[in-house]
Amino acid sequence: MVTRSPQALRAWLEHADGDSAAADSDLLLFWAEAGETLPHTLRREWERLEAVVWSALERGVLEPRQAVGTLSRAFPEGLQLVAFLEHPVAAVRLAALEPATASGDPEALVQLGRLADDPDPVLAAAASRAAERLAAILLLSGAYDIEQVDLEGDFGWFVKTVLWAYSGTRDFMNDERFRLVSVTNYVTNAFPPSFISSGNGDPLAPQAAALARKLEHLGVRVDSLFFPAEYSPPLPHEYQFNLDTPAGQKALGQMLAFAGAIVQRKN
Numbered sequence: 498m499v500t501r502s503p504q505a506l507r508a509w510l511e512h513a514d515g516d517s518a519a520a521d522s523d524l525l526l527f528w529a530e531a532g533e534t535l536p537h538t539l540r541r542e543w544e545r546l547e548a549v550v551w552s553a554l555e556r557g558v559l560e561p562r563q564a565v566g567t568l569s570r571a572f573p574e575g576l577q578l579v580a581f582l583e584h585p586v587a588a589v590r591l592a593a594l595e596p597a598t599a600s601g602d603p604e605a606l607v608q609l610g611r612l613a614d615d616p617d618p619v620l621a622a623a624a625s626r627a628a629e630r631l632a633a634i635l636l637l638s639g640a641y642d643i644e645q646v647d648l649e650g651d652f653g654w655f656v657k658t659v660l661w662a663y664s665g666t667r668d669f670m671n672d673e674r675f676r677l678v679s680v681t682n683y684v685t686n687a688f689p690p691s692f693i694s695s696g697n698g699d700p701l702a703p704q705a706a707a708l709a710r711k712l713e714h715l716g717v718r719v720d721s722l723f724f725p726a727e728y729s730p731p732l733p734h735e736y737q738f739n740l741d742t743p744a745g746q747k748a749l750g751q752m753l754a755f756a757g758a759i760v761q762r763k764n
Contacts, residue, residue, distance in 0.1 A: 501750045502527055502542055509545035521558045524549050536570035554589050565592035575600030577737050582608040587617035598627050603680040610687045633759040634688045639701035642679045681708045690718035692755040694748055696732025697724040720755045
């Protein structure tokens with residue numbers, strides 16, 4: 498049986514009731530009493546505490562660099578920090594910039610372009626440097642546009658469950674922050690050179706092709722690998738991981754060639 502933190506529960510309930518002062522007090526108590534276990538405990542309690550931490554950072558109750566550092570230890574994959582790139586406090590956006598972009602989340606890459614024009618000059622400069630360090634990107638399978646995802650087909654139940662888990666909200670189609678996962682709608686000519694591929698049997702293949710066309714229209718270098726509709730047997734989602742097939746070998750070869758060309762150009 499998992500033991501829950503009573504301070505986390507109280508902070509969550511007080512925040513929901515609009516009692517910010519009490520929520521802040523219990524959040525700080527939770528933060529202090531967790532001690533060395535704070536990252537682990539924070540990860541366990543995140544469903545309750547995300548909104549509480551967000552608000553505490555907004556009011557200056559938590560110091561941005563220290564708080565985001567703790568979140569980075571709690572979530573080393575960085576995905577939970579991507580949302581903080583939109584935090585109203587510039588110091589929070591700056592602290593979250595490196596761990597969020599290191600996650601490789603497409604939404605974080607989109608945010609880099611926006612943050613490069615941030616009113617805060619220190620943050621804008623940091624975002625610009627981060628964008629320059631991203632030499633290229635490999636994009637396989639998708640998804641790149643949630644508006645085009647089939648939620649009613651044979652696997653609709655599975656897709657809904659996955660997107661609910663990714664977004665953190667059951668009403669993900671109407672969530673303003675989750676809309677940014679549809680990167681095709683937000684890419685600019687600052688997007689890095691990209692290798693894009695998808696199998697002809699992958700239901701997300703049209704999204705990959707649409708993203709490739711959009712980037713090419715913007716003047717971004719795109720190396721792509723797509724297969725004719727009649728290619729047999731049809732190549733499923735994430736076909737590139739099956740290196741026992743000619744298609745998997747071809748994808749690997751082209752990705753290595755693409756990466757080699759980028760590295761050679763950088764050098």
